[in-house]
Ligand code: ADP
Ligand code: ASP
């Protein structure tokens with residue numbers, strides 16, 4: 001039995017939290033591979049440093065060094081601390097050199113490199129804590145493991161095939177010798193020059209799913225600061241309830257459309273190999289959390305969970321001939337895909353095709369669309385600052401009147417629906433409202449269909 005266990009920022013964010021996590025790890029049966037985030041707050045701090053490197057690098061080095069050494073001193077005795085410092089010092093020296101490396105600063109992947117530093121130190125702390133408890137453990141970076149990534153800076157994707165080969169060579173021997181490897185989350189390395197490339201904010205969940213895929217794990221556990229995958233973001237809906245079981249499809253839709261508890265692309269690497277995933281609370285290890293797998297029991301719940309992704313824009317392209325000329329749709333799609341940006345929804349009518357993209361991607365998308373032939377495109381309209389609401393439930397599509405009930409509630413919240421995507425997935429109904437309407441709509445849907453208040 002091999003379990004990949006991922007611990008998020010708050011789960012490794014303090015001495016007490018690290019101690020709790022160490023106990024969870026050693027209390028888990030069978031072989032374990034751990035993937036960890038940076039201590040909470042550290043990645044934000046590194047992002048800020050990148051934005052004003054010249055003024056902030058001194059302070060960054062000082063605060064960063066102090067924070068990790070303080071925690072190590074509190075957890076380790078003198079001899080153990082000396083062992084820790086043997087690994088800490090070269091990592092710290094490399095980090096300092098990076099902040100002063102003018103050549104590296106010109107690389108498009110520089111920010112990836114700087115922001116990936118937090119994981120290198122939290123993993124070291126946890127590994128030494130386990131060693132201090134008498135277990136064999138090794139701290140491995142994504143470079144050591146060979147987690148191979150490709151794609152744009154700050155938004156990498158793993159190359160699953162190459163990563164599996166590399167991890168078989170670099171990590172498996174440790175497992176076979178009884179070690180608990182503690183691996184950096186958040187980033188992989190480019191295949192040609194082994195430069196850090198991050199998987200986007202919150203990317204340690206995805207990194208852990210990639211590791212689970214590569215190691216052919218029997219289980220992936222995502223340990224976080226809430227009881228599991230919930231019916232809504234508990235910060236927005238305090239009455240949100242934990243969901244016991246979900247299918248991959250349900251979790252994937254919600255994560256992709258804004259449920260921050262999982263990075264948007266976490267499900268794919270585990271779904272490919274049918275590896276079950278559990279979301280658990282590291283502050284309440286006795287609780288079972290949420291099981292996400294291929295199968296789940298039918299519960300006949302109209303609405304199980306709702307999520308929202310804000311700051312999106314609808315781009316509507318009108319052309320009188322769209323319905324009769326599918327080649328126009330394909331030309332438009334090709335143009336938009338040249339930028340490699342995420343498209344959250346597409347809908348077509350007789351004479352328009354509408355796309356949902358992030359506000360930040362509008363400018364570059366319009367540049368591409370303006371390259372299209374004037375005969376093919378009559379006009380382009382942009383509606384910015386909208387939010388996609390993703391509703392996941394049992395047979396939302398087949399239940400008579402289910403979507404009618406949902407849209408009725410949206411109307412009751414006084415919101416207008418700008419775009420609907422219904423029927424494309426059999427577990428979700430997605431629709432678009434203005435940014436400002438998103439939270440009232442989420443709250444009313446939750447109250448009516450999850451809490452059952454009429
Ligand atoms: P970690 O640092 O462990 O990765 P995150 O902050 O990235 O933790 O994700 C956990 C947070 O996600 C929770 O504290 C919660 O506020 C938020 N969240 C948003 N939607 C959901 C949901 N549907 N279920 C559970 N948590 C959610
Ligand atoms: N430390 C990274 C972040 O804050 C990755 C993660 O926590 O998942 O985005």
Ligand code: MG
Nearest residue numbers: 008202260261
């Ligand atoms: Mg997270």
